[in-house]
Amino acid sequence: MRRLARALPPALLLVAVLAGWELYVTGAGVSSLVVPSPSRIAAAIAANHADLAHHALVTIMEAFLGFALGNLVAIGCAVAFTYSGLLRAGAYPLVLALQAVPLVAIAPILVLWLGPGVPSKVLLAAFLAYTVTLVNLVRGLASAEAATLELLHTLNASRRQELVHVRFPAALPYLFTGLKLGASAAIVAAIAAEYIGALQGLGYLIHDTRARLDNEYLWAAVVVAAVIGLASFGLVVLAERWAMPWRRGLEET
Amino acid sequence: MSRVGRRIRDGAGGMRAPLAFLAAALLLWQVVTSTGLVKFYVLPAPSTVLEAMARYGPTIAEESLATLTVALAGFGLGTVAAIAVAMTLTYARLVRDAVYPLLLALRALPFIAIIPILVVIMGTGYEPRITVCALSTFLTTLVNLMRGLRSADAEVEELMHTLNATGMQRLLKVRAYAARPYLLAALRISASSCVIEATVAEWITGDSGLGYLVQISGYTFQIGLMWAAIVVASALTLGLVGIITLVERVAMPWVPRGGVGAAARQGGAA
């Protein structure tokens, strides 16, 4: 009941914005070539749903593969950084710097290397997911309380036990911060790399429909991209709630 | 003055090991490429990239300026708008209840997907590029600020209550400070995402900027120049982020070494 009351004002506002948009565009006679009305965008989605679904699935697959790959490598590296002082001192600041580098800008290099197919997109998504997860996870693994680590030491725990019982649980909130950022970044990476060179995917479709001046279809593709972005973020938030039931209600986002 | 100087200098001390690491990597890169085992278009030698930088210096500088203009304009507009809206939303409850959830959702959007739409509406000039940068900065900064303005400890709020503080005093003496780490974290994220968005937008507008330079040098197979443009774009980002990190040190002298809480680092990606 309370949830419904909280969802009502934003829902009403959203409906009002869409209605205002529809009325303004039809009333003022704005050309569909500039800004199409919501109803025409919806119609374009309906008319092209099979095509849209195909391209969307390609982008989702690229983003997901990259996300998974990047995170797996990041988790391995984070553990290595936690236990090797040499690696941490030498390589970690570079990873921090790498996080600041506009990695998306290397998309042209990747497309040049790997061609216009799926692998270049997967690799870029993996790069982006890798850096955010690694940085957050290293911080998280270091956040375990010294007193708890000392306790484990006196109990003669192995490194693996220390990792499983203390460091990973302490790192979970940090990991999910990284995963949330990574999920959005992976979608961005896939679309950006598709802009540079691709034969399918939403980025390709957006680029192509703009070139063909098919504005309604362009908006339809952008709406689908937006929904995928939101859904991927939402999925990670759901996973976070499931993985850390004790933190439910602490943060609203 | 000397205090500020010390805080800035302290930050540079830890960079010796990574710089050595970087130098080693560059050396290895040069050696590998000079053996001829790797094709130049796969991985040009560092010397080739440097050569291109020297040769096309003026072009690179010009396009850098275009990218920097876009990124900074978007960054500035987005930040100012975010601060104004955050203040309003903090005091207007009804508006906040309606608007804030939608803004939260918008933050998760892939902003680069809307660039083509902006180009259709605004043309291929600076406007669509600045708009996308401003939009992402605005949402990231707003969400962090809203969180920051409410982040003061309950005990601090209680103290201000027993000391009979007015609403304005609470805003100026507590919330403005409590929000500062959150604001600066958002600015750091936005600075780098602005350069990314500017670059991607330049691929699409194809008019000017480093992104445009990367694209045409790729098409014309000038691999050295392409890498040079990417390296410069990275350097720009690092420079902007570096400036914000310095501002962070100077603006928050009360934060102990080791830095700001990780919670304040949350924000939108690219």
Place this chain on the structure above:
Amino acid sequence: MADRRHREGIVVRGLTMTYERRGITTTAVADCDLVVPKGSWASLLGPSGCGKSTLLKILADIVKPTSGLVTMDELTPAEARAARIFALVSQQSTMLPWRRLAENVELGLELAGIPKRERRARAREAIELVGLSGFEKAYPHELSGGMRQRAAIARALTLRPRFLLMDEPFGALDEITRERLNFELIQILEESGATLLLVTHSVSEAVILSDQVAVMSPRPGRIVHLASLPFGHHRTPALRDDPRFAAAERELRRALGNGHEVPPVRIAPEPEPDPALLAG
């Protein structure tokens, strides 16, 4: 005359505080009566969860009572807060982390709109009084717990409060620091002439710092015993050797438990309310 004097100082009459959470009603404070005459020192002594902090928070206008009357010099808590006649010192020694020590001590005066010169002078005086001279420029995170607690006391003193409300102010400190601060506080109180209401779970602290001690029982929080102490206001650490000190401690321990157990040392999670104790 006597009646008039009783309305000055702190007056608590029929105070009751109940919380309701998820349909379960908890009584934190039940029908409390207490009078702290102007200029005297009183303690609320009891185990954790007996509602003594709630009582103090009601006085400080942080919590509104369910029913009953509370006044300080005939003012309600809200009026007293607006008139700035009391200062609260809490266990956390809350500091604004972005302010240096001197700026934290000045905070109350700043909020009251006192001109800069005067608040500088008054803060310096208070900082000297609590023995923190030389640390004016330190940030809170650079101070020890004891130093932060002194700073919180200094902040309270700058306001020259008629009433000093202290909620386990030394509860987070070690025994040695705590006892030293107890006697320092006595000197400060003697000089300022403020009325003190102290919440504590330490029997010896209550004896050292009070003219009267109200012993509270847990859930529902009730005053089950009122002890008057004869030590006057000029107290030194030699007080501990006074045979009446040990006698007072014994009396309070008996009122708290069954006369042999010392509540703060008990390891059981929460002491159960003892029906026999509630009966008196």
